Amino acid sequence: MNGPGHHKLHSGMEFDGYRLEEKLHTGGMAALWRVTDLRERHPATQEDGTQLPLIMKVPLLYSSDDPTAIVAFEVEQMIMPKLKGAHVPRYFGAGDFDAQPYIVMEQIAGTSLRSRFEQAPLPIAEVVDIGIRVAHALQDLHRQHVIHLDVKPSNIMFRPDGTAVLIDFGLSRHDRLPDLLDEEFRLPMGTGPYISPEQVLGVRNEPRSDLFSLGVLLYHLATGQRPFGHPTSVAGLKKRLYRDPIPPRNHRSDLPSWLQEIILRCLEVEPRARFDTAAQLALLLQHPDQLQLTARAEKQVQDGYLSVLKRRFQAAGVEPALSQSASDQLSRAPIIVAALDLTGGTEALAESLRNITRRMLQTEPGARLACLTIRKVSRIGMDESLIQQGENIHVKQLVDLKHWARPLNLNPDKITFHVLEASDPAGAIIDYAHSNQVDHIIIGSRGSSALRRYLGSVSAQVVAEAECTVTVVKANEK
Structure with a gap:
């Protein structure tokens, strides 16, 4: 049959060669449906001849008057076909807005990191293991010219073999594709607890933004606390430009000094003060004996009033850098x-x-x-x-x-x-x-x-x- 237009979707409905089986989840911007591929020569076949489990992501266009939801879905439709490898869901197709917008992708069989967050603080060995696996996923994504820009527990899943999978690319930036979000909106794009300082200022072309978000994850997994709370205003988000977090060992005395060094380095305000790449971060998490410790490792309390005041004055004078594509082709x-x-x-x-x-x-x-x-x-x-x-x-x-x-x-x-x-x-x-x-x-x-x-x-x-x-x-x- 033809596309359903914008009519209400229901189990058993068929369009574009797919059948909706059951609604699995409804979020703030999209619903997820389990679907069956009805086409005779569908590409979603596993080695044993059975069909790969598929989900269809459908934007909730009429439950929100937020135009960013529409643009973010367009961004995801644009980026997902470009991605390959085990660290992202396999992409199978998409529908346009003039019929029924959707994205069909592989259903990841494993679990979300969000379920483990509820158990934090976790054992140190598990925190380190999660950090290594997520860093490997980020490195693979960055090699494919994509910065995720919304790294958070619900956007990280693990396959049965432990491989980390990044999902939800609605806020992402592909350096060889147009950046629709940067072109249309001026407010910071991200999730309050995890957004990097430069994203707060409107910069969307910095791969180390994802390392900052991973630092927030590691801090929370290790201590059970959020380093920057859960701000909901731009003023609240900007505090991370000048107010350093409480050192994680202050929350947890058995945290190794080397792990505090790594976490606080990820959380540096200046991207160049963080690790150069996700691969370097993963390497040092695996081989902490190769890590050069600094004063961060033994830090007991937050910086003093004068240091914070100085950084606050510096932050007040910072002009948001206009985000430009890293691609020479687009810049020319x-x-x-x-x-x-x-x-x-x-x-x-x-x-x-x-x-x-x-x-x-x-x-x-x-x-x-x-x-x-x-x-x-x-x-x-x-x-x-x-x-x-x-x-x-x-x-x-x-x-x-x-x-x-x-x-x-x-x-x-x-x-x-x-x-x-x-x-x-x-x-x-x-x-x-x-x-x-x-x-x-x-x-x-x-x-x-x-x-x-x-x-x-x-x-x-x-x-x-x-x-x-x-x-x-x-x-x-x-």
Whole structure:
């Protein structure tokens, strides 16, 4: 049968060659279903001929008005097909937002680290063993150009043979793919207890951010305490920029000094003061006799008031670094924005915009295209995300953008789609272009009308204020 659209899913439903068997879990942003692959030549066959257990992850589009949930699911759909190896779930397929969005992946047979956290503090040998296995998983992920950026107990699983598996790549950064979250949102992305200091400042291209999060895990597993508590505000998150944690041996006297050295080194504010790689961390956890101990190892109490005050002043002057891809290919390629009005524009104007965009991409083969539309809201934070029929406006506009771009036949790695919520469309386009170092904006003009004269021209304001080149397109342009 065809995709179910956005109707309620239920056991026994079949679409895209899969049958939903039972709902296994419902989280804040997605539900997990056990599914059967009905295709005759399905790739999910094990060596013994039986089918590999599969799960389908389905975003909960209408239970939340948080647009980050939609973008995070897009990020995961983009990154998971690129990943290989035992430290990630095997990927089998995905569905688009214009039918039924989902990701089908291997169901990991083992357990989540979250179950062990409830038993903390754990024996030292187990803490070290978990650290080694998770560090190996992170090293493998980093080699595949991905920084996880949301390392926490519920995102770490273990196969029956003990191999650590990282799951949930919704907040991740692939250094050879567009970073949708960095482009659209400015608040820190991560989970309060585990987020690194640089992530709090908006930096998303630092692999050692994952080592900081692993340090938080090791601290908690060893002591039963969180080093930075559970902050829920940006101000609370920023405390880790200047306030060092209580030394773990203060909580647990039998903790070896070398393990305190490792944990506190992972928790350093400056990434360069941590371990260079996850592989180095794993090596020293396995061979602590090779670790050079410092004053961290014997530290008994937190730093004094003057040290904290000094760091606080330094932290106050820190400007968030703009996150840039580590890939030379993306850094050299121009970024082109096609700004569309999906509500007030005409089909002729949309076609003209597509023709001009196509010509420009032909002359810039290395370019990356960002398709942009503005969902106009009267007041930020006060707008209702769901219309009466239960259809999510954000998702509908995302689907419309993708339909507009489909005839361009671009490689998925070269195109992104953004629905920005703003009361000032021109300002939002200008801010987006500035924040993401856009080289060229293509925008439509509706021509003269009483409405345009009354409201003012979005395209004219973009031309006047944008820092990059702007091409204004009118309908029926040849």
